[in-house]
Amino acid sequence: MRRMTAQEAALLLRDGDTLLIGGSGGGHAVPDALLAAIGKRFRETGSPRQVTAVHPVGLGDGKTRGAGHLAQDGLLKRVVSGTFVNSPAIARLALDEKIEAYTLPQGSMSQLMREMAAGRPGLMTRIGLHSFVDPRLEGGRQSKRATEDLVELTQFRGEEYLFYKPFKVDVALVRGSAADEDGNISMEHEAVTLEMLSIAQAARRNGGIVIAQVKKVVPRGSLHPKMVKVPGILVDALVIDPDQWQTFETEDSAAYSGHLRVALEDIPRLPAGPRRVVARRGACELFEGAICNLGSGISTGIANVAAEEGVLRRVCLTNEQGNIGGAPASGNEAGAARSPDAQIDQPYQFDFYDGGGLDLAFLSFAEFDAVGNVNVSRFGGRIVGPGGFVNISQGAKAVVFGGTLTANGAPKAVRQVEQVTFSGTFARERGQSVLYVTERAVFRLGDDGPELIEIAPGLDLEADILGVMGFCPSISPALREMEAPIFADGPMGLNARLRSGTVRATLSRFAMPVVAQ
Template sequence: MRRMSAAEAALLLRDGDTLLIGGSGGGHAVPDALLAAIGDRFRQSGHPRGITALHPVGLGDGKTRGAGHLAQEGLLKRVVSGTFVNSPGIARLALEDKIEAYTLPQGSLSQLMREMAAGRPGLMTRIGLHSFADPRLEGGRQSPSAREDLVELVQFRGEEYLFYRPYAVDVALVRGSAADEDGNISMEHEAVTLEMLSIAQAARRSGGLVIAQVKRIVPRGSLHPKLVKVPGILVDALVVEPEQWQTFETEDSPAYSGHQRVALEDIPRLPPGPRRVVARRGACELFEGAICNLGSGIFTGMANVAAEEGVLRRVCLTNEQGNIGGAPASGNEAGAARSPDAQVDQPYQFDFYDGGGLDLAFLSFAEFDAEGNVNVSRFGGRIVGPGGFVNISQGAKSVIFGGTLTANGAPKAVQRVEQVTFSGAYARQRGQPVLYVTERAVFRLGAEGPELVEIAPGMDLEKDVLGVMGFRPRIAPELREMDPALFAEAPMGLAHRLPPARPRAALRRLGMAEAAD
């Protein structure tokens, strides 16, 4: 293991290499000093050129950091990621067709790292079927020059699956909190741990270099072995960045790293407005002990609502980056969580999600259509990508989509979505309950598409709801008024009317044992 500067590490990348990058969103475990050095080297020398950048999660501060350092014409040939939302420079290159751009389900890319580490042929999963990741639709492509098939439709024992192809990694960038003199990497001060181990193993498996960025060096033997996330036997080079922040916005939050518990009830109340209404209506779907995911966007406010209503500790909120319990962060720090009960590696969180572990998923929509399809990945001249949306929405027992019914006067309920990130037909086929919650009305997925089941008090059905939609939904015979408490200033009293826990089949054994006693 060799210690070097970020600039020296950037020289190790050659033209045409495949670069695998760890990290998440707004600076969570992002090796930003290394990415900045690569960007600086290209500006000064024109090298490395034609790089393939692979990172399961979007990386950036919404401006120029993270993957944004690489957003230079000629530096990148191809980008494969879960999302470009954090790196507008990458999205711009994709829109201008100056890179081969692919956005694939974040969970599938995360799990693919483990398959690559083990030398297996790739990842076979149902996740992504009938979404734009399916090669029968777009195969995850986000630019015209992205012509190669990275995802294949396969048949196994009479059922359809998607097969995600592996990659040969030349250089992998990982990040941790500390390294000892043998290169063992700990992550005790990071907000997430992700798939850093799998990334390093995948690079080693294909003969690539592993470069680690850390904040400090500690003496040999001083790291507890259970704190080591990437063993030194996998690390080839080490870059120390003393100014490394925990996220792009927070230097160090003990609540994010789990070193300090904070009062979850101290989360501020949401101000009056559509976001509060939608988050409150979503919270009405909670029940005692529900295991939930809050996606980025409008439903991140549900943590605020749950705290205000006194039910935050009576449900379990999770996020795909691996936090379980606590209060998921929002905005540019989405992916972290205040005072989580557990932090697991991201691939294992997606194993749980894909296996049906979520009772409820609360996800935002950019638009939904007459077939019940939902789009969050490409709309309005923007390339966003799905992030963990595809895994979460397909795996959850029930899914609740939230958003405003219009945006800047334009309908968000459209005849046909621009890109299918969630398939209404596939949900119906699997018997998955689906709601679409807006500030004016609530719809449920019926046999023929979204069906209007609730309308806000004082709204005119034709003028305020149907008149601002791009299609005319079926109207439920039992059309109800949305609870007026959703729009009031005072708490809704959810703590006193939270439905009881839904029985899990496995727990019947406990009941049988108790009866036997």
């Protein structure tokens, strides 16, 4: 197995190549030493140029690391990713029309890696229909320079589907914890495993090369075969980074890797304020044994509330990167989980999500509109992208969108969203149960759009709710006050309610049939 420095590995990337990158978010299994070396080479030599970068998950620390190393004028031609939220410098290149920018559903991109590995034509799925990913809207484009159709609308047996086209891979970057002398890669100390195997297989299938970054090399035969995620037969070169951290913020957490069980209830209590109110009201939708996903942003507070209420072990919280159970991390660590019960590869997690496996999805919103559409992907002069939002929101039996009703005095309930990341009309067609939870009011997706069903105690309907919205919602004849314990300082008694089986009946939790995606 050929070993080389990161600088030597960077020389393998040529002008015009397509670079496929593994990793997730804030440094989770991100081959950052390799990305840094590519960025350094370009600064010093002006090469490689016009590279297409493809990575299913956003990569970066919100500043310069991860995909941020590549955010240099001329280095990149095109970026295709689930999100740019971790790499604002990439988003800036897109806004400035210096790259062809696409953001596609994270789960569909992850699953596409498997299709590419097998040499199949691409991925056919219903995920993304009637969202901005649908070519009838924007086709996932986030810049005017992005003119190629990466997604096609197709018909199969009388049903509409989206077809995600494959990519030709020249170089793939993967990361693991250790490699043996034959190049077998293990990931036992990583917080996530993602689709590293599929990425390596896809590169090999397309005649590309695979470069693996690991923390150390161990003797031949010392890795347990079940711990090997990428076999050495797929690896062309090894780069050793002894200073490799588990994430950009955590050097090594045994709780993230599953080597140590910690008390899940130690999650900090949310401070008083709107975020706490939204998370507590959302948590009221939990029920015994519910299988849930927690999205980023305000919805990560559901884990904090569940811990405070003593119900964290009464439900199963998951995240799209492949963690099942435990306590999902938040902030820049989102994607990891403390003491998960299982860690599976990301494509299989999305198979479960797309197949209707989630009882509840708790997701944040940037804005929602008069027909029930939700936008999280492009707003206020920012390009964010959907991440796993499209898969999760479209596949779950019931969805709770959380957010404040206004932001800096501006309405977040608008007449028409800037970009459709979730289609209210499509949700109604499929019988999906949807709530929009804010600190002032709660809305349910009705026949014509959001219907106001709850208002916070002491607020005036006209001045505090309707007066700060960009549209007038229908108002339920059974309009009621949000429950007072949600706003109190102490526990809401959620544990006792789950034990007694007395749960909120706002959502018809199993109304949505499981439909093949």
